[in-house]
């Protein structure tokens with residue numbers, strides 16, 4: 497069963513989220529065989545994006561590395577679990593580059609997610625400059641070091657998202673994404689339940705090809721996921 501996560505980023509009011517959920521429900525009917533669907537709305541639209549029939553689950557896009565306390569503007573793992581989240585995205589490249597999130601803080605976020613049974617969708621990926629310098633494998637190894645203390649038997653999702661492919665319209669080639677997924681699996685040899693997603697300019701047009709090879713188990717979809725029809729089409733073409 498492949499996994500498809502819709503990362504809405506900072507888009508969608510509650511009303512838009514409700515309309516999306518209704519449209520997605522009609523498009524997938526009883527669900528798409530072989531595809532697990534997850535919506536990752538902004539915090540404010542989590543409730544509106546929920547499916548009472550359980551055909552998709554919810555992810556948050558971020559969480560605090562602290563359990564609770566005087567952290568104005570932050571949202572805790574406990575609050576996310578209480579809001580019905582099953583997953584949480586940790587370390588998206590936008591959090592890393594725009595908000596300065598780094599290894600120790602991300603390790604704290606993963607630990608807090610575990611405290612409340614949330615499955616982390618931990619994002620890794622090299623920048624364009626790192627890729628040109630031949631540093632992709634070293635970057636992945638460094639970013640995965642953050643998971644050193646995370647228990648190996650807990651379910652884990654890694655999203656390989658090359659920074660240069662995010663929102664650029666230029667997806668990695670199937671060969672590149674398969675090679676990175678293989679490398680990630682090799683770097684996490686003791687993991688009992690590991691799924692590896694690809695993310696970066698995934699569309700209904702390239703989804704089947706990107707999943708055709710190797711160890712990619714689904715997608716983290718940004719721009720194309722804002723349209724319920726496009727997201728359903730991606731999941732349908734990548735279902736397995």
Ligand code: PGA
Pocket residue numbers: 503657661662663664665695696697698716717718719720
């Ligand atoms: P994109 O974003 O699909 O718009 O490239 C992917 C992501 O940032 O998760």
